[in-house]
Amino acid sequence: MSEQSTRVSSAARRRAALAAGAAALAGADLALKTWAQDTLAGAPVGPDFAQLRLAYNPGVAFSMGDTLPSWVVIGFTALITAGIGVAAWRTAPKSKAATAALAVILAGAVANLIDRAGDGVVTDYLHTGWWPTFNLADVFIVCGGLAVVALSWRRTDQEHAKAPDIT
Template identity: 45%
Template structure:
């Protein structure tokens, strides 16, 4: 038996759709901000090697690998395919489970997906990811890297273990 095609979705379905949409829109905005800042860093550093800001310097580097340049010797298409598959899987999981997540976990998922998408899109030209934040004591990184790291931490902070009060009764 099929459902009535003219029936309107209920409030719970509308809320779930709104939550999923907001997660994807937030991630897209963060990815766009990351890409815009990378373009700005490339433009600013086209005429100079370093912009000294004190604790952090702006220095242009291209990372053809993944975190900490791991896999830099691999063909770019391998890195793109592998990270693309991981991001598609993470996006599917985050979107499908978003209505059941806490607000904090959804915020973490948006940060994580936005940063991951920004780095993947940046990688598509074959040069690697634009890194520009240099501390001297830590590998050079970018906004997307900070979004991914912060997103994971915020997501984990938003997951709450089941307590005895909200655990289902044994059967």
């Protein structure tokens, strides 16, 4: 097998893992949202500082844009989600860690987009008492984003060797 076909095969495996991982995580969030809608309506569970409580968010993070028409919010989030998907697809052949981080972000973005597409709102169910109510997809987006930032700080010796000397 040639080196090029090995690279193509590796890239295909990473892309398949990206798609499968993002789909599985998005599915888990959507299942939890369905459970929350069926179980938590009018009946929060747990103490005030860490409660499962049903809420709906017509906006995006921290309810920003909650007064905009739902088609604007859906369109905007669809464009961002598509951009994340393209970035993840293009990154997959290069870095396992970056691909995994982007897959987690993509999973959260896709899950929230699918949830929002039905009625213009996102189902939230995790409530801390001091932070706005959120969902697992939001956790995916934040943790994936933190991972991308952490990975951007990490450069291997090979990358340093390849980087042009600008001094």
